[in-house]
Amino acid sequence: xxxxxxxxxxxxxxxxxxxxxxxxxxGGIQEFTVDRICAAxxxxxxxxxxxxxxxxxxxxxxxxxxxxxxxxxxxALRPETRIAALIEGSFAPKVFNRETxxxxxxxxxxxxxxxxxxxxxxxxxxxYLAQVTEAIGALATARGRRVDAAAxxxxxICLIDGLCLQHCLDPExxxxxxxxxxxxxxxxxxxx
Amino acid sequence: xxxxxxxxxxxxxxxxxxxxxxxxxxGGIQEFTVDRICAAxxxxxxxxxxxxxxxxxxxxxxxxxxxxxxxxxxxALRPETRIAALIEGSFAPKVFNRETxxxxxxxxxxxxxxxxxxxxxxxxxxxYLAQVTEAIGALATARGRRVDAAAxxxxxICLIDGLCLQHCLDPExxxxxxxxxxxxxxxxxxxx
DNA sequence: ACCCTTGTTGAATGACCGTACAGTAAAGGC
DNA sequence: GCCTTTACTGTACGGTCATTCAACAAGGGT
Numbered sequence: 001x002x003x004x005x006x007x008x009x010x011x012x013x014x015x016x017x018x019x020x021x022x023x024x025x026x027g028g029i030q031e032f033t034v035d036r037i038c039a040a041x042x043x044x045x046x047x048x049x050x051x052x053x054x055x056x057x058x059x060x061x062x063x064x065x066x067x068x069x070x071x072x073x074x075x076a077l078r079p080e081t082r083i084a085a086l087i088e089g090s091f092a093p094k095v096f097n098r099e100t101x102x103x104x105x106x107x108x109x110x111x112x113x114x115x116x117x118x119x120x121x122x123x124x125x126x127x128y129l130a131q132v133t134e135a136i137g138a139l140a141t142a143r144g145r146r147v148d149a150a151a152x153x154x155x156x157i158c159l160i161d162g163l164c165l166q167h168c169l170d171p172e173x174x175x176x177x178x179x180x181x182x183x184x185x186x187x188x189x190x191x192x
Numbered sequence: 193x194x195x196x197x198x199x200x201x202x203x204x205x206x207x208x209x210x211x212x213x214x215x216x217x218x219g220g221i222q223e224f225t226v227d228r229i230c231a232a233x234x235x236x237x238x239x240x241x242x243x244x245x246x247x248x249x250x251x252x253x254x255x256x257x258x259x260x261x262x263x264x265x266x267x268a269l270r271p272e273t274r275i276a277a278l279i280e281g282s283f284a285p286k287v288f289n290r291e292t293x294x295x296x297x298x299x300x301x302x303x304x305x306x307x308x309x310x311x312x313x314x315x316x317x318x319x320y321l322a323q324v325t326e327a328i329g330a331l332a333t334a335r336g337r338r339v340d341a342a343a344x345x346x347x348x349i350c351l352i353d354g355l356c357l358q359h360c361l362d363p364e365x366x367x368x369x370x371x372x373x374x375x376x377x378x379x380x381x382x383x384x
Numbered sequence: 385a386c387c388c389t390t391g392t393t394g395a396a397t398g399a400c401c402g403t404a405c406a407g408t409a410a411a412g413g414c
Numbered sequence: 415g416c417c418t419t420t421a422c423t424g425t426a427c428g429g430t431c432a433t434t435c436a437a438c439a440a441g442g443g444t
Contacts, residue, residue, distance in 0.1 A: 054432080109302070
């Protein structure tokens with residue numbers, strides 16, 4: 001009988017990212033260690049370095065994965081419905097829960113001091129901002145309004161992040177419906 | 193000659209909190225260790241435990257100190273000017289800079305997994321929210337508007353936090369003036 | 385059936401972690 | 415000037431940390 005299973009590089013990377021992400025969600029950055037992640041994944045300690053080069057490399061990969069998993073993809077939708085979908089998606093139970101947000105906040109806390117992670121953040125954020133900016137511009141055009149789409153998009157993203165942070169630190173103080181309403185209230189004077 | 197200087201418990205606590213905060217600002221939570229803090233403060237390794245009981249105790253104390261140092265005190269001002277002062281104070285250079293915000297974000301990342309810090313957060317946030325809620329209610333009354341002051345205050349605080357996070361992760365993308373403008377734009381439909 | 389690529393193991397390394405604690409000495413009260 | 419209090423020192427301890435690396439073996443190609 002085989003002593004271990006040999007996976008493709010791609011599959012093993014995905015597994016390790018998932019396990020690491022689950023650890024971050026459950027216990028924050030304290031859970032992000034070689035020992036804990038490898039034990040949880042059922043693999044030996046040497047594997048993370050083999051696939052990611054360093055813990056910082058894994059951290060950056062996990063960040064990209066979290067972005068991909070929790071940021072709604074707006075490109076497939078009709079321009080007029082994209083903003084509504086963004087708000088619904090940002091505060092859906094899959095994303096707007098204590099554990100998932102705990103992973104987000106833990107990663108934010110590392111960005112400023114982990115170059116590989118900061119680079120990944122810049123990349124992801126730029127693409128995210130571009131999507132939201134375009135969606136706001138399209139909606140404004142459809143409604144015959146003139147807005148500074150880039151500025152409104154930046155502010156909306158900040159508001160969403162702040163609402164997520166708040167929910168993570170004290171869930172009862174910021175339920176999903178209140179968060180959605182706050183976003184709509186922010187956008188109304190620009191778009192209605 | 194004296195081998196060391198003997199300070200009052202209060203003074204030494206203040207010094208250690210300041211040094212720890214400076215470390216958080218400079219290098220995030222990685223800098224928050226017994227060795228680094230004591231070396232930077234020029235004291236021996238045993239002192240933190242003596243004054244704070246544990247590193248978690250110091251962390252909670254540092255959080256309270258950061259709140260006190262960066263949250264503007266509104267009670268001394270006339271009710272109509274409190275919100276303007278809140279916005280000015282929140283994005284003043286003393287607060288709205290990469291290093292100070294780095295300390296904030298690092299601490300946020302620990303709240304969910306450090307009971308002593310979470311308790312301190314609840315206490316501080318509750319008081320902060322109460323101040324902002326009252327300020328918004330007073331301003332609305334002065335302008336003859338009816339608003340859900342508690343909801344607007346919660347959202348405003350989230351927006352401020354999100355703007356701070358954004359500035360910390362990528363300062364050029366969110367200058368102070370843009371942040372202030374975002375807050376005013378959020379409040380206008382409720383208060384103007 | 386063999387070989388070769390490469391995913392995988394696991395021990396070794398050296399540094400750092402927070403906490404405990406027994407002893408030292410500074411400074412205020414008398 | 416002594417005495418009491420307690421701020422302070424500094425070593426010791428048991429863990430845990432990320433990283434290195436030489437050896438192993440799984441499984442596809444031939």
